Amino acid sequence: MEIIIVAIASFFAALLTFFSGFGLGTLLMPVVAIFFPPAIAVAITAVVHFANNILKFFLVAKNAEIRTLLYFGAPAVLFAFLGAYLLGSLSNMGTLYEYVLFGKTFFITPLKLSIGLLILFFVLLESLPFFSQIALDKKWLPFGGALSGFFGGLSGNQGAFRSMFLLKAGLSKEQFIATGVVLAVMVDSARMLIYGESFLQSSEIEWSMVAIAIVAAFLGTLVGNRLLKKVSINFIRIVVAVLLSVISLGLICGIL
Numbered sequence: 204m205e206i207i208i209v210a211i212a213s214f215f216a217a218l219l220t221f222f223s224g225f226g227l228g229t230l231l232m233p234v235v236a237i238f239f240p241p242a243i244a245v246a247i248t249a250v251v252h253f254a255n256n257i258l259k260f261f262l263v264a265k266n267a268e269i270r271t272l273l274y275f276g277a278p279a280v281l282f283a284f285l286g287a288y289l290l291g292s293l294s295n296m297g298t299l300y301e302y303v304l305f306g307k308t309f310f311i312t313p314l315k316l317s318i319g320l321l322i323l324f325f326v327l328l329e330s331l332p333f334f335s336q337i338a339l340d341k342k343w344l345p346f347g348g349a350l351s352g353f354f355g356g357l358s359g360n361q362g363a364f365r366s367m368f369l370l371k372a373g374l375s376k377e378q379f380i381a382t383g384v385v386l387a388v389m390v391d392s393a394r395m396l397i398y399g400e401s402f403l404q405s406s407e408i409e410w411s412m413v414a415i416a417i418v419a420a421f422l423g424t425l426v427g428n429r430l431l432k433k434v435s436i437n438f439i440r441i442v443v444a445v446l447l448s449v450i451s452l453g454l455i456c457g458i459l
Contacts (some may be wrong), residue, residue: 205238206412224229228252228359233450241318252398253391254417259384266381274344276389279352283390286356286418291332311432311457319454325360341372350459355390
């Protein structure tokens with residue numbers, strides 16, 4: 204059952220990225236976290252996210268702006284390692300608090316609490332109208348890269364900060380999209396090195412499910428690119444934000 208649910212979630216997560224305002228990792232990770240521990244869920248989502256970005260890379264990478272890749276991408280890669288390392292450290296910490304509800308024991312751990320709060324934070328950021336209009340001067344690109352890379356390594360949430368800093372980089376629409384995709388691949392590559400040593404070797408991962416999720420995400424990307432590329436549906440944005448908020452609260456409270 205989890206294979207079907209994760210595959211459906213991958214398809215719609217990839218499709219919804221074209222008009223919901225949220226990235227694939229932001230939408231998919233909470234669903235995967237229902238079936239796997241948070242650290243494993245982040246790693247599984249990273250594999251799907253990386254594979255999907257590789258598809259986009261071959262479609263648009265030729266339009267990427269090299270100077271921005273250097274100024275933003277170098278610190279992003281370095282801090283992605285740091286974020287991924289912190290994820291490993293949090294996953295090894297013990298239980299903060301446990302409680303019994305309706306005869307069942309629930310555990311609040313540093314990792315669940317951190318990931319839940321991050322999801323809630325990014326839902327808030329990406330749901331606020333003014334946030335999408337914030338554009339910082341290009342001199343802040345290295346700082347933006349460090350910030351985006353760190354959160355990308357820690358939880359996979361990197362797109363919001365990346366867009367905020369790239370908006371004032373003087374890029375054309377094609378360059379903006381292509382540069383964002385290449386930067387995402389760079390950060391994904393960095394964190395995958397850390398995840399590969401710690402999480403991706405876990406026996407809990409069903410690689411057949413991951414493969415199916417990747418194919419589903421490919422289909423979602425192709426369908427979304429063809430049918431929904433310029434569509435913005437506020438109702439869908441609200442529904443997605445509410446669902447992500449519920450899941451993040453479930454992680455914070457130790458229910459998931």
